[in-house]
Amino acid sequence: MAGTVVFVPPLSQAFGYGIILGLGFAFAFVMIFITWALRRYQHEVQTSEMFSTAGRSVKSGLVAATVVSSWTWAATLLQSTAVAYKYGVSGPFFYASGATVQIILFATLAIELKRRAPNAHTFLEVVRARYGTVVHVVFIVFCLMTNILVTAMLLTGGSAVLTAMTGVHTVAACFLLPIGVVLYTVFGGIKATFITDYMHTVVIIVVIFLFAFSAYATNSTLGSPGKVYDALIAAGKAFPVDGNAGGSYLTMRSKEGGIFWVINLVGNFGTVFLDNGYYNKAIAASPVHAFPGYVLGGLCWFAIPWLCATTMGLSALSLEGSQRISADDVTAGLVLPYAAIKLLGYSGAVATTLMIFMAVTSAFSAQLIAVSSVFTYDIYQAYIDRTTKGKRLVWVSHMTCIVYALIMAGFSTGLYYAGVGMGYLYLLMGVIISSAVIPGAMTLLWKDQNWVAAAASPVMGLAVSLIAWLVTAKSQYGTLNVTTTGANYPMLAGNVAALLSPIVFIPVLTYVFGPQNYDYESMRNIRKVDDTDVAAAAHVDIELIPGQTTDPSPPTTTANNVAAYKEEEEATKLNRAALYSRTLTIIMVLCFLILWPIPMYGTSYVFSKPFFTGWVIVGIIWLFFTAFGVIVFPLFEGRESMLRVVRMMMLDITGKKPSAYYGRESDESENADGDMNENTVVTGHIFGKSSKEAS
Numbered sequence: 173m174a175g176t177v178v179f180v181p182p183l184s185q186a187f188g189y190g191i192i193l194g195l196g197f198a199f200a201f202v203m204i205f206i207t208w209a210l211r212r213y214q215h216e217v218q219t220s221e222m223f224s225t226a227g228r229s230v231k232s233g234l235v236a237a238t239v240v241s242s243w244t245w246a247a248t249l250l251q252s253t254a255v256a257y258k259y260g261v262s263g264p265f266f267y268a269s270g271a272t273v274q275i276i277l278f279a280t281l282a283i284e285l286k287r288r289a290p291n292a293h294t295f296l297e298v299v300r301a302r303y304g305t306v307v308h309v310v311f312i313v314f315c316l317m318t319n320i321l322v323t324a325m326l327l328t329g330g331s332a333v334l335t336a337m338t339g340v341h342t343v344a345a346c347f348l349l350p351i352g353v354v355l356y357t358v359f360g361g362i363k364a365t366f367i368t369d370y371m372h373t374v375v376i377i378v379v380i381f382l383f384a385f386s387a388y389a390t391n392s393t394l395g396s397p398g399k400v401y402d403a404l405i406a407a408g409k410a411f412p413v414d415g416n417a418g419g420s421y422l423t424m425r426s427k428e429g430g431i432f433w434v435i436n437l438v439g440n441f442g443t444v445f446l447d448n449g450y451y452n453k454a455i456a457a458s459p460v461h462a463f464p465g466y467v468l469g470g471l472c473w474f475a476i477p478w479l480c481a482t483t484m485g486l487s488a489l490s491l492e493g494s495q496r497i498s499a500d501d502v503t504a505g506l507v508l509p510y511a512a513i514k515l516l517g518y519s520g521a522v523a524t525t526l527m528i529f530m531a532v533t534s535a536f537s538a539q540l541i542a543v544s545s546v547f548t549y550d551i552y553q554a555y556i557d558r559t560t561k562g563k564r565l566v567w568v569s570h571m572t573c574i575v576y577a578l579i580m581a582g583f584s585t586g587l588y589y590a591g592v593g594m595g596y597l598y599l600l601m602g603v604i605i606s607s608a609v610i611p612g613a614m615t616l617l618w619k620d621q622n623w624v625a626a627a628a629s630p631v632m633g634l635a636v637s638l639i640a641w642l643v644t645a646k647s648q649y650g651t652l653n654v655t656t657t658g659a660n661y662p663m664l665a666g667n668v669a670a671l672l673s674p675i676v677f678i679p680v681l682t683y684v685f686g687p688q689n690y691d692y693e694s695m696r697n698i699r700k701v702d703d704t705d706v707a708a709a710a711h712v713d714i715e716l717i718p719g720q721t722t723d724p725s726p727p728t729t730t731a732n733n734v735a736a737y738k739e740e741e742e743a744t745k746l747n748r749a750a751l752y753s754r755t756l757t758i759i760m761v762l763c764f765l766i767l768w769p770i771p772m773y774g775t776s777y778v779f780s781k782p783f784f785t786g787w788v789i790v791g792i793i794w795l796f797f798t799a800f801g802v803i804v805f806p807l808f809e810g811r812e813s814m815l816r817v818v819r820m821m822m823l824d825i826t827g828k829k830p831s832a833y834y835g836r837e838s839d840e841s842e843n844a845d846g847d848m849n850e851n852t853v854v855t856g857h858i859f860g861k862s863s864k865e866a867s
Contacts, residue, residue: 181339182513182521188338191529192345196352199371199533203356203364210363213820233806234366235457235465238538239275240473240802241369242449244376245322245535246329246528247598250505252477254595256485257497257507259429260404260413260421261779261787264481266429268474269764270436274444275470276760281445282454282462284616289695295451296550299615301694303623310627312550314608316543318446320580321601323539327584329594330532332504337525346584350577353533357540358570362456365537370806372534377799379527380480384792386515387487394490394515397785403490411496417776421489422784424772431660437765438667439602441609449542467756472801474764475794482791484511491515503595503658544572596658603641603666607633610674620687621678629677636673641666 248271255263289298296315300308331345356364387394394400404421412419415427444450454462488497488511497510512520548569553560587597608630614621645652645662656662682688779787807814 181335181337182518183338183525185339187522188334188340188345188525189348191338191525192334192340192348193351195526195529196349196533197355198352199368200352200355200359203360203368206367207360207364209817209821212824213817230366230453230456230461230465231458231806231809232461232465232468233802233809234370235453235461236469236472237373237802237806238366238369238453239450239466239469240476240798241373241376241534242453242538243271243275243444243469243473243535244373244476244531246326246333246505246532247594248477249376249480249528249531250329250333250508251595251598252481253485253488253508253511254502254505255429255432256481257488257502258413259426259432260408260416260423260489261482261486261784262416262424262426262429262773263432263485264478265424265769266426266433267436267481268476268478269769270433271440271477272470272474273437273761273764274440275473276467277757278444278450278454279463279466279470280754280757281613281616282451282457282466285451285454286457286462288616288692289698291698291700292455292695293549294448294455294545295612296448296546297554297698298695299612299626300550300554301698302615302690302692303626307623307627308550308554310630311608311612312546314605314612314630315446315448315546318442318601318605319448319539319543319546320583321597321604322443322447323536323576323580324584324587325594325597325601326532326536326539327580328587328592328597329505330528331584331588332506332593333509333528334525336501336504336506336509337521342588343585346588347581349529349532350536350581353536353540354573354577357537358573361569362452362541365534365541366456368537369534370802372530373802375530376476376527377795377803379523380476380483380795381799382523383487383512383515383520384479384483384788384795386520387483388788388792391515394487397788398781400486400490400788401779401781401784404486407489407492410494418778420778421486422779423777424769425774425776428660430773431664433769435599435602435660435663435667438606438671439599441671442602442605445609445612446605447539447542448546449538452538452541452545463752468801468805470760472798475791475798479791479795480508482788484508487511487515500593504593505595540573540576543576544569547572591654596654599658599660599663599667603637603663603670604634606667606670607631607637607674609671611678614678619690619692620682621690622682622685622688624685625678625681628681629674632677633670633673637666637670640669 252264252267255267257263259266285292285295285298289301292298292301296308296311299311327346327349330349331340331342334340334345334349335342356368360367387400388397389395394403401422408416408418408420408422413421413426413428416429417423417425454466457465485507488507491511491514497507501507501510509521509524512524514520516523548565552568553565557564587593611621611626611629615626641657641662642652644665645657645659648661649656649659
């Protein structure tokens with residue numbers, strides 16, 4: 173008879189607090205330094221626009237890296253490994269494919285957002301511009317519910333792992349994890365999120381490689397795909413999976429795995445399409461880089477849950493023997509740390525703690541920016557003080573980050589004491605939020621949807637999904653509690669009802685009350701914030717700050733012609749990207765949801781040893797592609813800016829007129845009265861010329 177694994181923390185509490193506080197503050201100090209350097213050498217003053225949009229100039233490589241990092245939250249690593257443990261090889265694929273297509277589909281929305289509303293700060297601003305206050309308030313509620321659920325999953329999942337690994341109290345982890353994140357986000361804004369996301373992604377990918385090479389090459393017990401395969405055959409005989417072909421862990425034919433796939437697919441539409449963090453990244457991207465950034469990010473991300481869960485979930489099955497992991501620990505996400513300890517001992521515990529810390533904090537930073545943007549532009553500026561300028565908005569953004577972190581720490585603590593874990597929240601999120609996905613997408617894609625359909629269909633869909641969820645749980649199990657409402661069938665009913673019910677409500681309400689026939693002009697009329705007060709306080713010409721311009725009419729016909737040409741050229745590129753995104757979206761959806769999984773599911777194929785070996789090798793090769801796409805490529809794209817900053821820092825250190833690089837003239841350009849002209853920027857020194865030569 174099988175026993176149950178008892179988790180004993182392999183690391184000390186001191187180590188846990190050291191990671192949470194020490195590493196958190198280390199990232200904060202690094203980000204403070206980078207923010208100072210960007211301000212000094214790149215004129216990146218933290219205006220309201222820079223805080224929330226990074227000057228709308230981020231390139232595709234960094235967009236891809238931050239998409240990968242933001243989508244690699246606690247659930248990515250922990251929940252995917254848990255479903256691999258429960259369902260076998262189907263679990264990692266169903267998790268990865270069920271959450272990749274949303275990112276690729278979102279690329280289409282990202283392009284439409286750049287085309288329709290080039291100056292927007294949030295998706296909700298677009299909703300308000302089209303429909304007005306009522307619909308705006310409805311979507312504020314749904315978007316904030318999305319952010320709350322995602323943040324709660326981050327803190328509950330991350331704190332559970334830290335408690336299991338180090339013995340740190342769960343409540344302490346919930347309150348301490350956000351501290352470093354809040355610090356560097358407040359100092360650096362969304363640019364800090366992009367940069368730290370990149371660094372976090374590097375660590376996570378390295379750790380996954382470490383796990384994969386241990387399980388499939390160096391581990392003394394496993395050490396090859398063939399030995400893992402043999403162990404899985406034995407595990408399938410000892411603990412056959414109900415609903416899997418032959419009870420095997422080595423088949424894509426999994427009844428419960430298929431149900432999870434649908435739940436995962438539906439729920440993640442809401443998590444992406446209603447999380448303002450993804451729109452923030454689309455807005456921050458340079459117009460021509462939004463589409464390739466999201467597509468590259470989606471394709472790169474696929475390998476992370478697929479290979480990580482295939483490695484760690486199957487390693488846990490292969491190494492557990494008769495001591496099974498309890499259902500509560502599986503739901504809490506403890507399969508991955510168990511497998512890491514079995515594979516690498518103390519080193520595995522350290523690597524897991526580091527990886528989960530990185531995953532939680534990087535995604536948490538994105539949530540802080542998302543919520544602060546919503547509160548700043550869609551609540552404060554929209555309804556409290558419409559005439560406010562940038563300095564006040566920056567303060568509101570900072571305060572929102574701090575208050576939201578405190579609220580979510582308290583909420584996550586309540587969930588812990590209520591016995592609600594990350595796995596339950598992951599399945600529940602689609603029930604709560606997915607009814608707003610289609611109305612939100614149609615805001616950018618369909619000109620006829622009217623305000624009644626946009627306002628009513630999410631609310632009606634939520635009512636239908638809650639009824640379907642709870643009635644199914646009651647009819648199947650006779651009682652309502654965390655266990656019965658968290659079962660697969662009730663969650664399936666609720667998720668599907670939430671996503672699909674608006675397909676009925678939207679056309680009925682649109683044609684009963686009359687199509688809108690919207691022309692998108694009010695979206696194009698959204699304006700940037702007046703940040704002149706912030707620039708003046710920093711003694712920097714606002715025209716020098718990336719993405720910042722004043723809005724006077726161009727002084728000459730030539731300037732008008734140049735601006736019109738640039739606008740027309742950008743529009744042409746966006747139109748071409750929109751065509752590419754729709755075509756690629758169809759191809760990728762067919763591949764990930766039909767051509768790859770359906771034949772394997774329908775034939776009940778059980779993997780042979782050579783096929784399983786190939787499966788693992790493809791996963792490792794794909795992760796190498798991911799490493800190139802989100803580690804090497806962003807460095808290549810940003811090489812000129814980085815070299816420029818380093819060169820100027822060296823000049824700064826050697827005392828060679830560093831003032832020329834951050835918005836002030838050198839000493840040589842003083843006027844006859846000895847006064848410094850602070851509005852002139854000397855760029856000539858960058859190329860080894862004096863200011864006069866440069867001009």
